[in-house]
Amino acid sequence: MAAIPTNLLIEQGTNFESEEFIIPVYNNINVPLNLTSYTAVSKLKKSYTATSFSNLQVTFTNRSAGKIKLSLSNSATGLLKQGRYVYDLVIISSTGDKRRVIEGIATVTPGVS
DSSP, X not given: OOOEEOOEEEETXXXXXXXXXXXXXXXXTSOBOOOTTOEEEEEEESSTTOSOOEEOEEEEEEGGGTEEEEEEOHHXXXXXXXXXXXXXXXXXXXXXXXXXXXXXXXXEEOOOO
């Protein structure tokens, strides 16, 4: 299954919190994947080949329903330069299996205040 493309808008110098994602992986009876035994990682880069990155904070808001949010503090967004970035979200099972479930473009807009 391919990752679901989802774009983000991040305002520089403010707290960022994504909408709640329902992980687009379902079991054989069409129920969202239970993420109880999973970890996750999400990175933000200026390009796919960039070596520097920012870690997006991953919060499991409802593991049994497969729900996750991404966030960055205002100090973290303040360090980002305006422009377009790429990001993804990878979930990792207790056995080490990895699935990229969400990916997209994150646009960082500059602040005035």
